[in-house]
Amino acid sequence: MTERYDCHYCKESLFGKKYVLREENPYCVKCYESLYSNTCEECKKPIGCNSRDLSYKDRHWHEDCFHCFQCKRSLVDKPFSTKDEQLLCTECYSNEYSSKCHECKKTIMPGSRKMEHKGNSWHETCFTCQRCQQPIGTKSFIPKDNHNYCVPCYEKQFAMQCVHCKKPITTGGVTYHDQPWHKDCFLCTGCKQKLSGQRFTSRDDFAYCLNCFCNLYAKKCASCTTPISGLGGSKYISFEERQWHNDCFNCKKCSVYLVGRGFLTERDDILCPECGKDM
Secondary structure, three states: OOOOOOOOOOOOOOOOOEEEOOOOOEHHHHHHHHEEEEEEEOOOOEEEOOOOOOEEEEEEHHHOEEEEEOOEEEEEOOEEEEEOOOEEEHHHHHHHHHEOOOOOEEEEEOOOOEEEEOOOEEOOOOEEEOOOOOOOOOOEEEOOOEEEHHHHHHHOOOOOEOOOOOEEOOOOOEEEEEEEEOOOEEOOOOOOEEEOOEEEEHHHEEEEHHHHHHHHHHHHEEEOEEOOOOOHHEEEEEOEEEEEEEOOOOOOOOOOOOOOOOOOOOOOOEEHHHHHHHH
């Protein structure tokens, strides 16, 4: 007597019928499809044993249903992209969603290298210097008037030259006596410290920081002997070729403030009228 060979689920005999093994258990085709077949994303019907099951990210399609959402061409064994869970051939995806080259206006195909700057995109071969027409690639560049320039071409065509070192000024810079300087080249004539960003003055067309100017050229206070800069509206007193800081113009004996008052002199000293009575 022959041993029975039945469907694991419905128990009907599989003798002379097609069946499918799953985990070493036999199933008739009907039971297997109802229990285990995947549902097609396109037509929503089961993908039977006799159909090719195409899957992508846990989603399944019949072979005939696996096509581009827009042009309906088959995507079987072809590259494709997805947008909002819809399948798209590379051509439809590129036309609809890919960037357009700012130079040639053509689509930049997915997977190809592109250059981006301030919201615009270029093919790598289209991103070139306006002057020399050579691809810029990953090199530094300078934009000007809606065009891009490699640094050497920009310096040749547009950059001013520093009056001190004669090299191009590409960013920043200082203008002094209508002449351009690098910030690092604009130095105090005396101490050679940078003058950019701080107060300075000049003498005989040479620039000086305030300290150097005062030490070199300012008159000295007859009282405290430190320089009187006279810069920034600071006040000072001058009398008989001598100068005093406004705050230093005091009686030598009683130290009363003498600005706006009468005073007497005794050799190099200044005295208030009271202290001068004993002269």
